[in-house]
Amino acid sequence: MHNCVALSIVSQRQTVTKRDGENRRWELVAYQLCSTTERIGRFVLRGDKKMTNNNLNKLLAFCVLFCTQKTSIVHGAQALETKVSLLLHAEPENPKCFAEGMSDLTCFWEEDEERAGSADQYSFIYTYQNENSSECSVTALPAAGGKRLYFCRLSQTQLFVPLDIRVFRDDLLIHNRSLFIEVVFLLDPPANLTLTSTGTQGQLKASWLPPSLKYMGDSMMYEVSYAMAGSHIGKVEEVQASSELILRGLQSGTKYKVRIRVKLDGISYSGYWSAWTDPVLMETMPGDLDPLIVSLSLIISLVLTLLSLLVLMSHRRFLLKKIWPIIPTPESKFQGLFKVYDGDFQEWLGHSTGGLWLRPTYFYSEEFPAPLEVLSEVSLGPVLPSSALPPKASEALGEEEDEDKKLKRVDPALMEGWRETPQEHWPMDQLRAIHRHPAPWTQSSLLESHDAYVTLNAQNHSVEEPLDDILEETLPLQVLFASGRTSSESRSDLSSNVQQSSGSGRLSSQSSFEYPNHTWPSKGPGYTYMAVADSGVSMDYSPMSSNKIDDIGKGVIYTNEYKNEIPAHRRPIGSPIHFAF
Amino acid sequence: MSSISGLVAVLLTVLQWAGRGLPSPVRPICDPRVLDRFIMEARDTENALRGCKAGCGVTGTFVVPLTNVDFVVLETKDTEEQALEVQSGLFLFGQALGAVRESVSRAAVKSLIDNNKSNIHSLGQVLRSLHIKDLSLSPAPAVGDSATRKVSSLSELLRVHTNFLRGKVRLLLTNAPACQQNST
Numbered sequence: 001m002h003n004c005v006a007l008s009i010v011s012q013r014q015t016v017t018k019r020d021g022e023n024r025r026w027e028l029v030a031y032q033l034c035s036t037t038e039r040i041g042r043f044v045l046r047g048d049k050k051m052t053n054n055n056l057n058k059l060l061a062f063c064v065l066f067c068t069q070k071t072s073i074v075h076g077a078q079a080l081e082t083k084v085s086l087l088l089h090a091e092p093e094n095p096k097c098f099a100e101g102m103s104d105l106t107c108f109w110e111e112d113e114e115r116a117g118s119a120d121q122y123s124f125i126y127t128y129q130n131e132n133s134s135e136c137s138v139t140a141l142p143a144a145g146g147k148r149l150y151f152c153r154l155s156q157t158q159l160f161v162p163l164d165i166r167v168f169r170d171d172l173l174i175h176n177r178s179l180f181i182e183v184v185f186l187l188d189p190p191a192n193l194t195l196t197s198t199g200t201q202g203q204l205k206a207s208w209l210p211p212s213l214k215y216m217g218d219s220m221m222y223e224v225s226y227a228m229a230g231s232h233i234g235k236v237e238e239v240q241a242s243s244e245l246i247l248r249g250l251q252s253g254t255k256y257k258v259r260i261r262v263k264l265d266g267i268s269y270s271g272y273w274s275a276w277t278d279p280v281l282m283e284t285m286p287g288d289l290d291p292l293i294v295s296l297s298l299i300i301s302l303v304l305t306l307l308s309l310l311v312l313m314s315h316r317r318f319l320l321k322k323i324w325p326i327i328p329t330p331e332s333k334f335q336g337l338f339k340v341y342d343g344d345f346q347e348w349l350g351h352s353t354g355g356l357w358l359r360p361t362y363f364y365s366e367e368f369p370a371p372l373e374v375l376s377e378v379s380l381g382p383v384l385p386s387s388a389l390p391p392k393a394s395e396a397l398g399e400e401e402d403e404d405k406k407l408k409r410v411d412p413a414l415m416e417g418w419r420e421t422p423q424e425h426w427p428m429d430q431l432r433a434i435h436r437h438p439a440p441w442t443q444s445s446l447l448e449s450h451d452a453y454v455t456l457n458a459q460n461h462s463v464e465e466p467l468d469d470i471l472e473e474t475l476p477l478q479v480l481f482a483s484g485r486t487s488s489e490s491r492s493d494l495s496s497n498v499q500q501s502s503g504s505g506r507l508s509s510q511s512s513f514e515y516p517n518h519t520w521p522s523k524g525p526g527y528t529y530m531a532v533a534d535s536g537v538s539m540d541y542s543p544m545s546s547n548k549i550d551d552i553g554k555g556v557i558y559t560n561e562y563k564n565e566i567p568a569h570r571r572p573i574g575s576p577i578h579f580a581f
Numbered sequence: 582m583s584s585i586s587g588l589v590a591v592l593l594t595v596l597q598w599a600g601r602g603l604p605s606p607v608r609p610i611c612d613p614r615v616l617d618r619f620i621m622e623a624r625d626t627e628n629a630l631r632g633c634k635a636g637c638g639v640t641g642t643f644v645v646p647l648t649n650v651d652f653v654v655l656e657t658k659d660t661e662e663q664a665l666e667v668q669s670g671l672f673l674f675g676q677a678l679g680a681v682r683e684s685v686s687r688a689a690v691k692s693l694i695d696n697n698k699s700n701i702h703s704l705g706q707v708l709r710s711l712h713i714k715d716l717s718l719s720p721a722p723a724v725g726d727s728a729t730r731k732v733s734s735l736s737e738l739l740r741v742h743t744n745f746l747r748g749k750v751r752l753l754l755t756n757a758p759a760c761q762q763n764s765t
Contacts, residue, residue, distance in 0.1 A: 182747070
């Protein structure tokens with residue numbers, strides 16, 4: 001019976017939708033069929049023989065009708081339940097009364113199950129001012145927590161006038177209250193809450209349908225609660241007598257959940273806050289780049305670029321060296337060789353002697369400017385007499401004969417240049433001394449695996465110096481060229497206009513050769529000797545490995561280590577002479 | 582001298598004639614906040630004088646209108662009938678508050694009562710703006726005793742006054758045809 005009672009209460013509530021009449025009809029039908037169903041059920045239980053298929057069909061029909069309206073009735077019942085729970089918290093007085101529309105009043109009170117009686121035991125007496133009392137029928141409903149609720153509903157009310165309510169239980173007054181009905185409104189939440197975008201960032205427009213109460217439209221007060229989806233912290237905004245609100249200051253591209261509740265403003269009408277609507281979710285417009293952030297990031301990147309540029313500029317030389325290392329060119333040492341003569345060494349030699357010989361440092365420094373030709377072939381023949389050395393050497397050299405003969409020619413200019421060398425150029429003096437006092441050739445002493453050595457023929461100078469003082473590095477030309485080895489590449493490095501004494505030339509190298517017994521071969525006059533050394537780094541001269549020294553013959557094994565050291569007793573030439581190619 | 586006095590006389594006549602009040606067309610006052618202010622002031626007065634000892638020295642009975650509003654019944658009434666009720670009620674309140682003002686001695690109470698009296702007068706102006714005849718000044722409205730009752734205390738009087746304003750007067754102003762045309 002309880003379900004039917006609840007349905008009856010709900011059905012008696014004045015609906016606020018536009019389908020008033022229709023709703024009421026359906027609610028009455030629902031109540032009736034509910035009662036009918038119960039009666040039929042009782043018949044069935046009694047086992048009444050009169051129960052026929054006809055009745056069952058009717059029952060089915062009622063059930064079908066009932067189910068179609070079930071949703072609305074259930075919804076109404078849920079709303080009632082919500083309001084009851086709201087008032088139980090909000091209203092301390094008993095009985096708790098609320099008005100939902102313009103002409104209704106629902107009052108209820110709560111009692112414990114143990115002490116509760118049936119609804120018939122209670123009487124609800126209400127009296128308007130200056131009027132006679134009336135009675136309202138009480139209905140009971142079970143509630144959660146072992147409690148029972150007693151309801152009374154008035155369908156026609158007077159506002160703006162005091163109403164006295166008295167509740168009796170078996171003629172015992174249990175509740176007494178005087179109230180104005182227009183101040184106890186508890187409305188349904190607004191319907192159709194929708195969120196739309198306003199077209200502006202960080203904004204949302206909330207719109208809803210106000211409760212359709214006549215005369216009270218401009219007395220409604222709404223509270224809109226909005227929060228980011230998933231967050232519990234939200235904001236609340238109040239709005240009066242309106243059906244829409246623009247929420248501002250929202251984050252872009254974020255989902256927000258919004259809900260609303262309504263209350264009468266309290267000037268003419270007043271009441272309790274309604275229940276919150278179900279939350280509605282909506283995402284705000286995606287945000288454009290915040291101009292402040294864009295500008296700040298631009299400024300920062302500009303500053304960083306400037307800083308990096310400054311650093312680069314201050315260290316540009318270092319960086320250039322690392323990134324773009326200078327390819328060494330011999331241009332600086334051969335002035336005008338590439339620019340003027342396009343690399344034609346012979347021509348350059350012919351035209352640039354003056355400047356060259358005036359710079360003896362070139363001659364003795366590691367960057368040897370003089371054009372030299374490297375003769376790579378040398379055979380260990382017997383020591384030739386000094387005068388015959390050159391031709392012998394040329395024979396030994398084989399295909400280099402022609403060039404050797406050329407080398408025999410002494411360029412007078414060269415000779416002059418040589419004469420002008422200052423006294424410091426002791427190797428020249430030594431050479432001259434040797435020239436005057438040729439020493440027997442010790443062929444075996446001087447071996448050099450694969451270095452190219454060149455001598456320049458100097459003019460005759462009589463220098464009396466012991467041969468021992470001669471540079472160890474100086475080597476006769478023949479010796480320097482290992483047997484059977486053609487250093488064609490070394491020859492090609494130099495132009496052909498190399499003044500060399502092929503046979504008896506003295507060569508100087510900075511290599512650490514050990515030939516203790518070497519004596520300088522004598523050379524005829526007219527040869528210019530020049531100390532030439534290979535730095536050992538330029539592998540062009542030494543295609544063969546340094547290990548092939550054995551076949552050179554008896555003698556001391558020479559390592560291929562070129563040390564840029566000059567013996568202390570000698571005048572320091574400085575760094576070894578090397579060809580700067 | 583005679584010309585000046587004659588000129589002054591003419592001026593005074595003209596001013597008096599103008600001041601007599603050819604009613605200028607008044608715009609309808611439909612803003613509910615106007616009445617809301619009156620209601621709030623009446624409520625403040627009622628709250629302030631509720632704790633008044635011995636009724637603030639006010640004795641006697643006052644005739645006040647009924648304030649009850651039944652919406653179902655209201656729907657059946659037209660605007661004129663409602664207007665009549667409102668106007669007679671306002672008249673009665675005006676009378677009662679005038680009598681109260683005479684009997685109170687405290688200046689604070691007097692000022693409050695005066696405020697309410699002026700509000701009632703202003704309401705008459707509002708009704709007039711809505712093309713509702715102002716009968717508050719006219720004697721003996723054509724409403725029977727059934728629409729009135731008697732009160733014997735100041736607090737009761739003020740409470741009825743507040744309820745009257747909140748109920749009937751407000752409904753009349755909300756439903757006034759002049760305001761209905763403006764607000765679509």
